[in-house]
Amino acid sequence: MDRWIAPGRVNLIGEHTDYNAGFVLPIALSLGVVCAAERTGDGLVRLRSAQRPGEPVEVAVGELAARRATVPRWARYPLGVVHEFVRGGHPVDGLRLAIDGAVPLGAGLSSSAALCCAVTVALRDLCAPTLTPDDLVGIAWAAENGFAGVPTGVLDQSASIRCTAGHALFLDVRAYTAPGGPEPGAAEQIPFDPAAAGLALLVADTGHPHDLADGGYAERRAQCEAAARALDVAALRDVTDTDLPRLADPVLRRRATHVVTENARVVAAADLLRSGADPRTLGALLSASHRSLRTEFEVSAPALDLAVDAALDAGAHGARMVGGGFGGSVLALVDRADTAAVTARIERRFAAAGHARPRIFTVEPAAGARRLR
Ligand code: GLA
Numbered sequence: 001m002d003r004w005i006a007p008g009r010v011n012l013i014g015e016h017t018d019y020n021a022g023f024v025l026p027i028a029l030s031l032g033v034v035c036a037a038e039r040t041g042d043g044l045v046r047l048r049s050a051q052r053p054g055e056p057v058e059v060a061v062g063e064l065a066a067r068r069a070t071v072p073r074w075a076r077y078p079l080g081v082v083h084e085f086v087r088g089g090h091p092v093d094g095l096r097l098a099i100d101g102a103v104p105l106g107a108g109l110s111s112s113a114a115l116c117c118a119v120t121v122a123l124r125d126l127c128a129p130t131l132t133p134d135d136l137v138g139i140a141w142a143a144e145n146g147f148a149g150v151p152t153g154v155l156d157q158s159a160s161i162r163c164t165a166g167h168a169l170f171l172d173v174r175a176y177t178a179p180g181g182p183e184p185g186a187a188e189q190i191p192f193d194p195a196a197a198g199l200a201l202l203v204a205d206t207g208h209p210h211d212l213a214d215g216g217y218a219e220r221r222a223q224c225e226a227a228a229r230a231l232d233v234a235a236l237r238d239v240t241d242t243d244l245p246r247l248a249d250p251v252l253r254r255r256a257t258h259v260v261t262e263n264a265r266v267v268a269a270a271d272l273l274r275s276g277a278d279p280r281t282l283g284a285l286l287s288a289s290h291r292s293l294r295t296e297f298e299v300s301a302p303a304l305d306l307a308v309d310a311a312l313d314a315g316a317h318g319a320r321m322v323g324g325g326f327g328g329s330v331l332a333l334v335d336r337a338d339t340a341a342v343t344a345r346i347e348r349r350f351a352a353a354g355h356a357r358p359r360i361f362t363v364e365p366a367a368g369a370r371r372l373r
Helices: 061-070 073-087 111-127 133-145 155-162 215-230 241-246 250-275 279-295 302-313 336-352
Strands: 002-011 026-039 044-049 057-060 095-101 167-172 187-191 199-205 318-321 329-335 359-363 370-372
Touching: 002 111, 002 155, 026 111, 026 155, 026 359, 044 061, 044 073, 057 061, 057 073, 061 073, 073 095, 073 111, 073 133, 095 111, 111 133, 111 155, 111 370, 133 155, 155 167, 167 250, 187 250, 199 302, 199 336, 215 250, 241 250, 250 279, 279 302, 279 318, 279 329, 302 318, 302 329, 302 336, 329 336, 336 359
Parallel strands: 044 095
Antiparallel strands: 002 026, 002 370, 026 095, 026 167, 044 057, 167 187, 199 329, 199 359, 318 329
């Protein structure tokens, strides 16, 4: 069988801005989900995963929707993608799919989007070669939000499909998701080479899982929508500092404050990378993002704060939680020479707090989803 890979992502900055029509700046990881796939012509979807050896799934193409509730939760992501191709009228006449994922689960590094995107690029090549990368983002997003039933913005899927090695992807989500298709300039590849500047991006997976299907994420989205309604705008993207005092509800005001300031930080970070300035200056924006996520948006968690504080104490230029929050991973920008010291400090603090050892590794801006040759 031929094989395709789609990466997980880490968002440099721009958290909880995507579903507010704002800005994000992710990179793809070299860790990805691999999907081996072939057409079989027998009308069945046969699916297995190396991570779930005891749970192979077999469903008739025509019965995907009817069988949704009966298949294991992990299988709804790949089957959701197949369902979207069927809905789109593409010739899906039977498939064998074998999944093998290397993105840690529940780490806030988009393992589920990587899974959907790996199946999506495979099915593009097998059944629908004329689809554009932006079509693929839409399909993977629809599979996750529809069939899998997990609410997300477009950050994860666009990062997995559109990111390129050596670049951060600056996305203006409103322009990217415009009804007539992405507007010019909505997605921009900005060169970013931390290693060349003597820097490393350190990811610390705290091991405290985050789960988008939990209520916290949906509640934040609802609060953002309520704040936008109260201010009579289409999305919090349209709000500026001076509008914030008009929000009487203190919770909604805090949520909106995060989104407004976070959008400004993403724009500042993108300007900084474009200008060729020393990327160490990104650090202050990362740390400010974390403070805002902790105090205004209230999606951090004690283990995330501990990892951020330990990294900063050990000399990181900046650090913040990444992804939806409530658990998952922290990103720290460190001098390469300090990588071991920052790692050791985080591990020591976790041990002292009685937490299991976190998984800490460096990442570099890697390539997006593709066929493996
Ligand atoms: C999750 C969602 C994304 C985004 C982030 C927070 O990863 O899938 O769409 O909202 O949380 O920035």
